[in-house]
Amino acid sequence: MIAITAKQLRKIYPTKPPVEALKGVSIDIYEGETVALLGPNGAGKTTFLRIITGILLPDSGEVTISNCNSIKYPSRAARFFRFLPETPFLLRDNSLWENARFWFEYWNENFPHRNLYEIFTRFNLINRAQEPLSRYSRGMLQKAALSFMLATEAPVIILDEPTLGLDVISVKEVVDMINQLKEIHKTLLIASHAMTFVEKVADRVAIFNDGKILEIEDINYFKSRHSRPKYVVSYTYDQNGEIITETFTDSEEMNLRLKQLLSNNIKIVEATKYTDSLEEIVRLLLASGR
Amino acid sequence: MKLYLLVVYLQFKGMVRKARYGLQFLLLPLMTISIFLTAYFTVRALGGTIHELFFPFLVFVLSASAINVPMQGGNQLFSEPTTAHLWITPRGIPALLTYFFGVQTIYFSTLFISLIIAYFLVHPQFYFLNSVLGLCLLVLWCIGLICVGFGFGIRFLFAFHLAQLIFLGFYFFILILPLTGKFVFSFVIPPVGIISVFKNEGNVLKHFFITLTGILVYNFLGFLFVKWSYKEYRIGKGVNRV
Numbered sequence: 001m002i003a004i005t006a007k008q009l010r011k012i013y014p015t016k017p018p019v020e021a022l023k024g025v026s027i028d029i030y031e032g033e034t035v036a037l038l039g040p041n042g043a044g045k046t047t048f049l050r051i052i053t054g055i056l057l058p059d060s061g062e063v064t065i066s067n068c069n070s071i072k073y074p075s076r077a078a079r080f081f082r083f084l085p086e087t088p089f090l091l092r093d094n095s096l097w098e099n100a101r102f103w104f105e106y107w108n109e110n111f112p113h114r115n116l117y118e119i120f121t122r123f124n125l126i127n128r129a130q131e132p133l134s135r136y137s138r139g140m141l142q143k144a145a146l147s148f149m150l151a152t153e154a155p156v157i158i159l160d161e162p163t164l165g166l167d168v169i170s171v172k173e174v175v176d177m178i179n180q181l182k183e184i185h186k187t188l189l190i191a192s193h194a195m196t197f198v199e200k201v202a203d204r205v206a207i208f209n210d211g212k213i214l215e216i217e218d219i220n221y222f223k224s225r226h227s228r229p230k231y232v233v234s235y236t237y238d239q240n241g242e243i244i245t246e247t248f249t250d251s252e253e254m255n256l257r258l259k260q261l262l263s264n265n266i267k268i269v270e271a272t273k274y275t276d277s278l279e280e281i282v283r284l285l286l287a288s289g290r
Numbered sequence: 291m292k293l294y295l296l297v298v299y300l301q302f303k304g305m306v307r308k309a310r311y312g313l314q315f316l317l318l319p320l321m322t323i324s325i326f327l328t329a330y331f332t333v334r335a336l337g338g339t340i341h342e343l344f345f346p347f348l349v350f351v352l353s354a355s356a357i358n359v360p361m362q363g364g365n366q367l368f369s370e371p372t373t374a375h376l377w378i379t380p381r382g383i384p385a386l387l388t389y390f391f392g393v394q395t396i397y398f399s400t401l402f403i404s405l406i407i408a409y410f411l412v413h414p415q416f417y418f419l420n421s422v423l424g425l426c427l428l429v430l431w432c433i434g435l436i437c438v439g440f441g442f443g444i445r446f447l448f449a450f451h452l453a454q455l456i457f458l459g460f461y462f463f464i465l466i467l468p469l470t471g472k473f474v475f476s477f478v479i480p481p482v483g484i485i486s487v488f489k490n491e492g493n494v495l496k497h498f499f500i501t502l503t504g505i506l507v508y509n510f511l512g513f514l515f516v517k518w519s520y521k522e523y524r525i526g527k528g529v530n531r532v
Contacts (some may be wrong), residue, residue: 075382093304
């Protein structure tokens, strides 16, 4: 079943001069999958998310979320998704629990007290949950807003830069919680620049550039297709001597070198195959101008 | 209604929490009382009475705040597009207006109570029925103004400055209104009718119903204006940026 469909979305901002933010973007996102939107600043990711969620109208194209047209009926479609923007709106003079009360009432949802308690604990917010949010740091505010997203009943969750300002421990918690959401078949659409995070949660990646989707693929297939393997051999002539490292782009070259070294009784320290990271692949793809 | 009460409660709690750390809680009422008393003694020195001053002042303070604060709030909220997700709710536009009305309730109540305190400090005449009817009209009028203010805030980049201009200009506007009993004014300019009802001028019930009709028309237009502003914002013509 398809959770989100976008067909030929085009958007020109009526500024002077006009800015063409989307140039015919189409995508199908299936129920239970996590899709990450990657790309440079100004590539159209946030505009795409704003159109998907009904905040902005496209000049042409269609969007449906759980079979509901979110352009024509944004409020009706809003029953099926929750959206975390880059700068979430929070009541700064109220506590974390009070903010949670507000948002779940605003969304017309039952208050998930137990679920929230567990998430606040995992995010290390529980001891400060009674304090006004005006005393929270940027990262804590992000965790607060993210907590509500992770506790919502809505089947589709859309996150714009969810790990912005988070420390490494919190990012690990977010990864674990998103993986738990995947287990209960939630659909996630995430725009992020944090490639390591994306590698841990995404099933598919969509690469945005200049208002278009360059590629949309299974993340593992995408990596294997674009990755340039590197073979690294480290060896030493002497037990306590200097370690020499050689890099090869071909496995046969490496094997040949290994045979030579072994036949000369040289101690091999490491012989490993490395692949490009997602960050490197995306950078090269964008640099190639495709 | 539950959302409205929750917002009022959270706002009140937020204000009380702030007040623990300073005098902010008292600043608004003190400012209102002091402005009122200054104006009162000025009017008296010029030979005027409390009745000529109080009701226009009441209508001014609440009307100007009702249009001013949502205009600034809407402008701030929508000039930072990433926070505009407040619109995206299964409850639609009425939920956002409920939220803003809830936020305004505490603000209006504080202003209103401050004015009543100021009013009784200078011993005026008091008409119970007129006050209740006048207050109903004033609250309904404020709902329409919140819509208009919010619509302006969403749509126009200069709304923040316009809000300040309105706040300064509104009082003079109300003071120069034609305040004597022509019912057509009550319909076209609701503050005229509201002030007449408060002051027990002419046929009170007739003023009340004519003003009410005028207010309902304005409120309907105000709601359409918010919807139009939001539609324009969604097209990308408002304060929204790429």
